[in-house]
Amino acid sequence: MLNPSHDFELSTPPIYEEKTQAIARELLGETTKKRAPFAKLRDQFRWDEKLINWTMDNPSLRVQLFRLIDCLPSLTTKTEIACHLQEYLGDSAVELPESLKGLLNFTASNSLLGQIAAITISTAVETLARKYIAGATLKQVLKSIVQLRNQSMVATVDVLGEAVITELEAQSYLHQYLELMTQLTEASQGWPVVPQIDTADGEDLAKVQVTLKLTAFYSQFDPLDIEGSQAKVRDRIRTLLYRAQEVGAAVHFDMEQYRYKDSTLAILKQLLMEKEFRNRSDIGITLQTYLRDSYHDLKDLIEWAKQRSHPITVRLVKGAYWDQETIIAGQNYWPTPVYNHKSSTDANFERMTELLLENHEHLYAAIGSHNVRSQAHAIAITQTLNIPQRHVEFQVLYGMADNLAVSLAKQGHRVRVYCPYGALVPGMAYLIRRLLENTANNSFLRQNLTQTPIEELLAVPQWGEGDQDGSDVEPMPIPSSDMTITQINPAANTNYAITPFRLDAIDAMDTVRQQLGQQYWPLIDGEQIQTETKIPSVNPSNPAEIVGTVGQINIVQADDAISAAKIAFRTWKQTPVSERVAILRRAADLLEARRHELNAWMVFEAGKPLQQADVEVSEAIDFCRYYALEMMRLDPEMVYDVVGESNRYFYRPKGIVLVISPWNFPLAIPTGMTVAALVTGNCALFKPAAVTSVIAAKLSDIFVDAGVPKGVFQCIPGSGSTVGAYLVRHPDVQMIVFTGSKAVGCQIYADAAILQPGQKHLKRVVAEMGGKNAIIVDESADLDQAVQGIVYSAFGYSGQKCSACSRVVVLASVHDAFVARLIEATKSLNVGNAADSGTTVGPVIDAAAQNRIRDTIDKGQTEATLALELPSPEPGYFVGPVIFTDVVPQSTIAQEEIFGPVLLVIKAQDFDQAVAIANNTNYALTGGLYSRTPSHIDRAKADFEVGNLYINRSITGAIVARQPFGGYKFSGVGSKAGGPDYLLQFLDPYTVTENLQRQGFSPIDIDRCK
Template identity: 75%
Template sequence: MGFERASVIESDPQIVDETRIRAIATELLAESTGGRSLLAKMQDQLRWDDKLLSWTMDNPGLRVQLFRLIDCLPALTTKAEVARHLQEYLSVEDVELPPALKGLLNFTAADSMAGKAAATTLSTAVETLARKYIAGSTLKETRKTIEKLRRQSMTFTMDVLGEAVITETEAQAYLDQYLTLTTQLTEASQTWSTVPQVDRADGVALSKVQVTVKLTAFYSQFDPLDVAGSQAKVSDRIRLLLRHAKDVGAAVHFDMEQYRYKAATLTTLKALLKEAEFCDRTDIGLTLQAYLRDSYSDLQGIIAWAKERGNPITVRLVKGAYWDQETIIARQNHWSTPVYNHKSSTDANFERMTRLLLENHQHLYAAIGSHNVRSQAHAIAIAETLEIPQRSIEFQVLYGMADNLATALAKRGHRVRVYCPYGDLIPGMAYLIRRLLENTANSSFLRQSVSNVAADELLAPPVWGEGDTDRDKVQPEESRLSFHPVADTDFAIAIARDQATKALETVQQQLGQPYWPLINGELVQTENTLPSVNPSVPTEIVGVVGQVTIDQAEDAIAAAKAAFATWKKTPASERAHILRRAADLLDQRRHELNAWMVFEAGKPLHQADAEVSEAADFCRYYAAEMERLEAEVIYDVAGECDRYLYRPKGIVLVISPWNFPLAIPTGMTVAALVTGNCALLKPAAATAVIAAKLTEILVEAGIPKGVCQYIPGPGSTVGSHLVKHPDVHMIVFTGSQDVGCQIYASAAILQPGQRHLKRVVAEMGGKNAIIVDESSDLDQAVQGVVYSAFGYSGQKCSACSRVVVLASVYEPFVARLVEATKSLNVGQAIDPSTKVGPVIDAAAQARIRQVIAQGKTEATLALELPAPDIGYFVGPTIFTDVDPQSSLAQEEIFGPVLSVLKAQNFDQALEIANGTNYALTGGLYSRTPSHIDQAKAEFEVGNLYINRSITGAIVSRQPFGGFKLSGVGSKAGGPDYLLQFLEPRTVTENIQRQGFAPIAGMD
């Protein structure tokens, strides 16, 4: 975050006296440092833990590597492993090490005495560092911390580390832990002497015990798309906690988390705290983050709500701890950034929110959470000016982050509350990294304090950075790609959820209509039709699709041949313009198309939405790629003109699958069209209605008659006839290996009258594996495997069907994997809480059930979830103790069935992962640099994903496709893909005439 300055924050001198603010801030700063710089105080105690912080402030590259090393340290179980990772992370060429660190790395073998000594030094330093920010790993330790704070006239709020729950068992354990904690702390508080400064305010006794909780930790499937369902689940558990807290006399505060959860969190708490049972409670609080652009309006809304409620609650005002994460997520998804771009803007917003909050002190209590002396002084000045009662304001700091400031505030007589994290180091590591990032960020007040920034600059009024004022319209960051990607829907936004719901209602009223083939620009009725049904409710007919005959297919071929003569001469820029128009239409009709996929493909809404984006991105990317390829490549030499250029092939038969019913047919079809070919789209029968909608869009975008034709029909007759047709130049197929190989063989046979060899591009699935090693973040690994294996019921060619786990973490991984899978909601795709919907049809259901039955004879059944009786459902199923050579581990299943295999070491894990006939996608969860490098070099897959899920490839960023028996052809969405649809030509002209050549520069 930078400090670009645009305009000073507006202030009312009647409320905010800048002179008074500066005076208070100066006093606090002096009291905090004891008259010496914080840098001088820090240099007094340069132990190893202090050295780590000091080095990271001065060396950004080292900062990254050290924090990554610290992040994985709790997962390493031996000193040799710690020493090996120490060398791997810090022996990086572009990172300059301080002499002390170089000395620490001066060992050759990780298991040597020197290596073990280095490991001990590092581990001790990190543990000491963690204890600076974590109040205790046991309740006994934490009670000592609390009692010390109380002796300093400060109070606390207790936060249990490890709130990132991924199973319902963990969510229940989180609640139980807080129920126990509040009981134990309040029992302990009976022995504490009263400290009037923090235990009483305006003659009223305050709770001596306060706990802070994360709302999402009460429900493992908390989802912004499912606000109502998430609200119902968490509210039941919150009610239990609030009732218990009242019984024992504890206060409860609700923390704020990532932006995507904010709206659902506020909605839930507002509803709950207005219930009759809780409406009179004033010992409850919630948090707002000033770095969010909409936080000021959120505060205005809470004030209005509090006035209606009639009894105040506390609003803890903080600046926010997820700035980097929020910025990255927004950029990855092409969303407007929800946080301010500049730290100075956050500080400015914090001050105006402080003022608004304190001006409404009769409706809300204020908890000013900041380590910035200026921010706290600003609040004090307003409180003094408005003569705000003691009960209405307190000041908060994080444990270990601003101890001197907290002491200075307490000495001034203010109520100071210290946020005390409590728990084991492993779940607390994410918290520790956030604190280290905050402490060492150039823009933080603490970092500036130890950098000898002048007091006048340090305590100056904050200003709004460029582009951060309320008047500035926030736009997504410009893409660095050759096209402008389409953004997925952010379902955390209420209006987006409303639009999705309305589209589902509208489309449901349109079910059952007929859809006819499009031949030569005309809808053609057929004698035979085929119903398309909703796999969630098979009695519900989505549409009735006309099936072309061979004669009608011949008509389509004739129309394509006639249209090709003109279309191939159409400039690429015009063809590209049509594709961009199609992309716009896809995006405009996003919610409608999502709804059709929900009903016809059984695809849950969030999965469908990403597919619309992919379809639109294919259009825009291939448009840009064709414009690039249209330019002639020049290889001229003196006296000779040499050109390299492309021409289209002719007629392309597109045979698309049902599992990505919009994105894949769009990509294959528009690739054919933009390169100047004519396309015959023959979609999978199960999702032919969605293909009809795509055809409508392409026609509306301007594709001429005969250039793109929609020809649904039986694969065994019409499909086979077209594959062998002498006028078809190319077949693009996505589907099963059996059908793909049959197409490949049939296309290779030269037919009578055929004057070309057909090109076949075929993507034929995979048996994809994810490796989980001993250094992995198991929270991340379990979530990634569950999503990759069971998202869209495992019906993605990229889905994880095998997970290879190293023996040292096999048991804990399997235990959490099973519990996380148990927590998934299985149900109809239309239900926003659904994570696992139906499989596509009855045949698929029967086949997968047969695989499961066979698997029970080969391996150990660890889990088989029940599934709804109505619809084509198969519950997520997990097998353990799977033989790498068994059918479970070798054959593609295309359903929600996951095999877990054990490997003794990383080399064996790679051998198992590579031990199939497929090479499509693969994944690795690891924080060991050498393992990551080895996987990059040796994992035999077309798409390798490291420390993330293995599904959801993004156009241009992650071109998709594999090798071995996973398919043939270049990667979809990549720079080579369009070349398959083109014939390259070289044209050479001798331009010399009697020794004269018209070349610039020759006289």
């Protein structure tokens, strides 16, 4: 588990500091030599240089330029480029340099001036990319390597675009690396030996080294599925290491996002202990010093290396994903894995450098930094300890700190340059990271260019506030722009990259597995009531396995529950809000405490893969905490007094609320509906879906344990067509809260509208009834992002979410490329038992759902082209993901809700048509857009007819108080769940006016006389 406060030791002992200062000043003098006058003159006319300079001086322009650069590879025509140039930079809020204003001085994107502007900006960006990318082709990268060798520097080559999303791409990367090593080593036969880089301490070193990331070799790499990921990756890495040994190439494994760190280290430690690889010393691994636990990781690697008896190389870098790691942690409410201050990263880099070099006999060191002090510090230690040349080298990135690299090489050090290789499109993310590094205010390169005093540049890095003692680790809530909005500390989803959490989840699965098959009875007036009718609840992954047997109430018992609720309501409605709120908060705590157990029950009974289950527990917790705070906000009476008259505005509960919950979110949705009823002072009759009634029983236990009085909450599983219908029409039920199908919801709405004998009120119905949700993909979309988001939105929990993506509307210009990747990404999904950690698509809920979906697929083949249908495992209620193409927007499958893993691809000729197609259904629940065109984003915000619109992300997984959830048309009626007006539906407002005058005076008059 993340523990940032361990292992803190003083940095830079005096024994190293004096040498560090002297070496750094010498290097700095070499790297800051004045450029020739002709070079300065040339740069005045280079747009790529201008772009860098502008971004350093103007933060708002920096953001817009980087966004433009990010989407440029997706734009295929000069007209598109010119249009986006104006959209990104034409904003009056962005202050532009005069020369850039001149570039934008065109009225039409397809005009001659527009075409010139497009050529200018695209050429500048391409030139900029070439600065940091060693070559788009093998010929180009070989030329770059030879040029480096001529300067006594060696290369490591990394293939760009390693974020694979399909197994086809993973296999392709493996073959690409196998071929790359072969071609590089063949070319190296003609390279003359350069002793400074090709030999050390009498040992010949590999002339060729490649760098790669483990996740590039398995598209479904997942820390939760550590064993499955290890098995897939190990086999492919073994193949790569065998080839490397055959041709004589060295291999270095890079590090990427934090969630993969522990898995990467575990896989490599295990692999490199195998007999075939244990004596290899031409293999390396990277550690990122901006991670709070990286120092501990290095200590652990040293102990491992001592057991291995043969050193590998550890490359120290500061890390390239700081913004991303911070954002991901913030969005998930996880502890921040990176240091909050750049100075802390530098300080950690130095103490890790000392630790690594002081253990050079066990681990070789590669010091990767563009900070002159960081490199000088490493050299000072190397000289002080007289470390052999083979045991240490110095590394920089291609195109960055070139002068530093040359200076280090001239001093006789072995310098390795990290050389990215590949096309511009997959390299754009890499380019953006380099630009961020170059232009950041705290970048050493930036500070050096802006002539920061040398004493500041070379000062000993200090730990930032909170970084050393760990006080800044906990997630910081993102403040709302409107502080009147109720805010909570949301529950954090489980981070399964943290080993103890993953082990807790496994233990809970084993524990719950031992509890399957038990009996569960309804809860009426605080007692477990036995019933004549019982039904089994089965595991949809394995229907032969009974999860539990659940008693079903009859009409008489339904009347008993109504009677108990009527009696309990008299007291409950008078219970102070503070007491009701305390119960909700206890329920939230119990949900958190039983998280892993509840997850396991959902895996077994709902067929929900573990990560899908876990976010549901978080949502249930958030409902409790949010509605508790919301009721406190609504509780105080509102005062509208005037002289001589008191005017007060109150809320009071409605009475008995019937909660009819769905099976697809068997914990979160019933929790939200029930606690909303309870905290507002109503009594709740909870009628769960039959197929997930065991989970309902577990939730009932939590409400009872939290202190909900008897009769106030009752769990009454029973037949929907008999007991459910009876309760909907019952004259003593004031309100029905329903989530489910449109057909049932409309019937409830109609039945509730019929006045029953003895009924003295009109029933309120809140109903959420599904969707036919669409995502639009336009020509500027990041297709990697779009494919991943759509696959998750369509096939997560087998498409059994009312928010799931059913239709994807793709512009014609990118349709074919998108469909090809969509199909391959879907093929790569693991379909299987929800209890298997590697499963991404589990079963559908029952045999009826399975048959209905299969019938829909059969009908769909008469209306569209079946582009993909994955196999359905047996036994179990499985339906493999299905993709239809050539879909007509008006067809039956494009209009009717399917509620299964079936995705329809519809082609649109332009964005207007895409919006029209997306809106052309009877539903309006969720929708999405993948686009990097500002005008398209604005248009979607204005005209996309949905309750929840998601831009450049998946369309499922709404978070309480962050994305209040609900739609309109036939998607439902009522206010959004998890939003600021949801509780008002459970309350009746009333006003009390009192005339305070007595014989011509009022209390206010008396107060004035005092």
